[in-house]
Amino acid sequence: MSDAMLEMRDLRIGATAYPPGEPPQDIEIVHGISFTLQKGKVLGLIGESGAGKSTIGLAALGYGRGGVKITGGEVWINGRDILKGGLRGLRKLRGAEVTYVAQSAAAAFNPAKKLMEQVIEAAVHHNRCSKSEAEARAVELFAKLGLPDPETFGNRYPHQVSGGQLQRAMTALALCPQPDLVVFDEPTTALDVTTQIEVLAAIKEAIRDTGVAALYITHDLAVVAQVSDDIMVLRDGDKVEYGPTDQIINAPQEDYTRALVSVRSINHEEKSPTPDPVLRVSGISARYKGTSFDVLHDISVDLHPGQTLAVVGESGSGKSTLARVITGLLPPSKGEIEFSGRTLSPALEGRPREDLRELQMIYQMADVAMNPRQTVGTIIGRPLEFYFNMRGAEKRQRIKELLEEIEMGDGFLDRYPAELSGGQKQRVCIARALAAKPKMIICDEVTSALDPLVADGILKLLLNLQKIEGVAYLFITHDLATVRAIADSIAVMHRGKVVRYGPKSQVLSPPFDDYTDLLLSSVPEMKLGWLEEVIAHRKMESAGN
């Protein structure tokens, strides 16, 4: 017991809810969580959004975001209950004994200050060391975390370094005051897979070398399996299962944990290409207005009726730009697009309404893609009016059918988007796209903002709708598990080029080109020791070269 670094006893956290049309209510969002974390150990907190994992993590600093308040229980750190010391006591603790790594380092760094100033601020503020000692330590951490030019890295401003580098700098910020506990809140979620694996390895090594204890919060079980000693599975503010990582991954006891472990295991039989593709992109190059270099280079891909072409790549690879070219938002500088056997006008303005109808789109952010002041019925009914001139009872009947197809009842007809969950919002967007009876839908990262189980539901729905309606999908994603689940053929994009293209079975089988190999091997696997294996393998390869 003497080694207990952090102990939470029956922690209860409340917030104020503002249900539409009703008076505000106090609700409990974490219902009595207890655990003990030993010195130098890592506990993974895992769950979907709303599970309360970030809230619990912040409670270790005695902090509540927005109107969130700790309403009961105790939080013991280094042998004292931090909730008893008042705000003054908490301020001594924060940034000194306990530090925090935020999800989006890009937003969590002050844009007006140099990195070094921000990294050492807490250590100097709490008099844990002098300014020059803190700077020396920061440089040491920069080097340990694999940042370029560790001596001068701190002189840069946040906007001058990449997202992966910022996330590592955030880790340096958290480790600089030599804390006893670090709370990592989804530190790699916003990163590309190839960057994630590097940051993950750097974080793991830093935790091991400094002997700091850590709470590691994520929604990705495969990621947490790589870094934590124990895992606690949370759902709706309750503990579902709590045990050693090995047991949680290999022998989960609860149904919910089993569902999380087996997520993304949809099996999709690949269909063979047809002679007449619904979409043929030939030799497309494109550049942004007012620039003189191409962001897409000579792209040629086919999409067959009733099938799915997955366009996969990291941020900046040009996959969304390709979607903009196909929809006509960004006319290409070279090449042409054939759609249902006819050549599409390069610019949106030149396309007849029939082209618009047959080519629909679904977006990543369902909530900003809908008018918040329109009901679900109005949102889905709009394309029915616009394309088919439907009115009155006929329209209402069709809306009900569409709601049926997306597995939502007609009770949703008069609801507003704000009253829907993330998954439901995306379903409404799917229904709106289907309402136009399109031949093809472009799906731009449609599951990226969703929790894994919800995302699975959306993917199953899309596959099902494809079977019924025969619609083709151009599916843009950075997530290879999603690609496996849904694609018939795959185009791997990198720096504006298609580096690998073909039927799924062929693209995902060796021999690989270098980039596809890197991409595929970077996807975290639900397996202990995977991270070490990959890192060791890569080191060996680079030594061999």
Next chain:
Amino acid sequence: MGSALKLVAQRVALGLLLLLLVSGLIFIGTQLLPGDVAQSILGQSATPEALANMRRDLGLNEPALTRYLSWLFNALQGDLGTALTNGQDIADSISGRMKNTLFLAFWAAIIAVPLAIFLGLLAVRYRDRWPDKMISAVTLASISIPEFLIGYVIMYVVGVKLRWFPSVAMINDGMSLGEKLSSIAMPVMVLTLVVLAHMMRMTRAAILNVMQSAYIETAELKGLNRFQVIFRHAFPNSVAPIVNVVMLNLAYLVVGVVVIEVVFTYPGMGQYLVDHVAKRDVPVVQACGLLFAAVYIGLNMVADIVSILSNPRLRHPK
């Protein structure tokens, strides 16, 4: 640094262009005024010959464009012409007046700007609690009351009852700095009250806007206290909107203090302008208009340049 310098240069060029356009507008505006300068100088009883001579002497028979260019060219060299009413050199009369106006504006700004920003920070620190509400109430009240009324109230209380400072703000070159400051104390108080509210409220709004950012949470989780968070992390990111409002108010302090100058019979630009408008003294009105426009455009240009330079993305490109 390159892109920031380029933007600053563009902004300066734009300011100069704007000033040129304004000079044209001022000239056209005064030409459109009804009446004839020669007639207004010589009076109703002037003979047609005398009027013709006068017009020739004043160059009024030249085409408008020629007169505009010669006026502009002379103004650029510091020659603003002579006043019609008393025949004095305008540049000479204005320079003394301008000095007084700037003196008053300077001391009002020295007090009002830091005070407004400090009150704004304080309002954020105690957001929605009584200090915030009190600061808002007092500054809003002071901006809502007409400035001449505040002027008379202060004059009555401070000048007449308490007898701390003289009620009439006369200054001249013979006075020491202390005497001058004592003399302008009351107008400075009034001006401070008048410009405080805008700047304080913008400071509050701009900082509160930034307080929603994730990096504010980072700062709080470093264990900084609320004032350190606001001053070190929020304030540097809200400089641009604050400077904009500060500059607008500084411009007001220079060009908009006519009422206060009249109330306190202060020998500044405002009173000078009002006097000569009443007498239809076109060259003086033109000269004052040009100067006021230059001050306005100049201060706004400074605000924009500060905004550009306060953005680290422009100062330190990738």
